[in-house]
Amino acid sequence: MATKHKPGKETVIALDNIHKSFGSVEVLRGVSLEVKAGEVVSIIGPSGSGKTTLLRTINGIETINQGTINVKGITLTSDASPQALNEIHSKVGMVFQSYNLFPHLTILRNITLAPIHVNRVNKKDAEAEALRLLEVVGLREKANNYPSQLSGGQQQRVAIARALAMHPDIMLFDEVTSALDPELVGEVLLVMRKLAEGGMTMILVTHEMKFAEEVADRVIVMDKGVIVEQGPAKEVFAHPKTERTAKFLRRALQQDWMEDVQDIQVAERS
């Protein structure tokens, strides 16, 4: 089992009473959350619980209706300035469920595009850095391929490398393994685990209970737009405090994660 890193003391993300509606549907109903530097937080919960929306508000892709978001000293409110949004985007990297690579560019160009055109890194340095990151995710030999020539798992690893090329302080992962064939999930989780062990602050929305348990410092359970429970994964999984969490976990763990249930039981006994 992986050795866990120690999260720092500094609070890098502070969400205060976040509200968000789409039309008349209130998706987030007052969410407050603090994340420390180097901490790995898993957000779980039934679909429609608002977990993805919450993640998207943290880097300003989704605007909020009420509350404040503070990321490394930058504050976002319901009327965030373009400058504040730019600063947030530059500090927070994001990886999406559907990879969202740029299909018309090679893997190398996918990774160097933003460093060259946004951060004004010169081409040579950007490419050297991209190749180094491709090495980290184990795809150096694919540098000159196009996204369509890669498997889903490989594309997702490139997407992680692409986000890392902007040197973010925080990485957000939005169900990054949900679109993958089961046999491809492991390679992506491995990269994420390496990242976590390297001290990256990470927030992930995930269905990977095992990953949440082994790598995350804290699990947050959301339901109907609020956080219903949080704590270390083992605690939350083994002794859910509320009936809602218990019900969700029973279903989540039973359906596709029979193996994980066994692992947890083994972990509990030992």
Add this chain to the structure above:
Amino acid sequence: MQNELIANLIDWAPKLSSGLWKTILLTLVSFPIALVIGLLLAMPRIGKRHIRILSIPAGIIVEVIRGTPLILQLFYIYFVLPYMGIRFDPFQAGILGLALNYGAYLSEVYRSGIEAIPRTQWEAAKALNMSWAKTMRLVILPQTLRVIMPSLGNYLVSLFKDSALASTISVTELMFAGRLLSSDTFQYITIYTAVFIIYFIISYPAMIGVRMLEKKLAR
């Protein structure tokens, strides 16, 4: 009879070929301008809030152009604008009329092409801190162009044929040359048949080319 025909054709060749040259020039100059006009007219309608204000005038221009005949637009530019102190020679007026008209149609092509690019591409670029303009230029437009390439090819062929309307404002292009020659010689059948063939042997390969391009891109 046959000798006479050949002799006549040799006689007319310089005028027809200079007309053809003008037609090609008219097409090749107005099309790139139309591509730029189309893009400029499309941008406000898909852009961010602060350039959305321009979407109303852009929309009006597009609808007015699409809602009136090209020949009338050419007449307007060539015969009416001089009264407002704006004067063009026939060739310039032809270029302007064709470029504006095709620009309006191409703006719709761009617009639907851009809207067909998944929203997630915008989000990915945003998460990488790319501005709207950079996202458009580096991520969205390159993908759009690939999608709309066959449409653009079809419009190019169409423009080549529609350039014949410039003959009505005395641009000395192929159609005009044919009309001039036939009214001089009364050889309507041979001259208009020759013009017919010339237009077709240029547009037909171009149409086949577009179709091949379409197949290649569809893979």
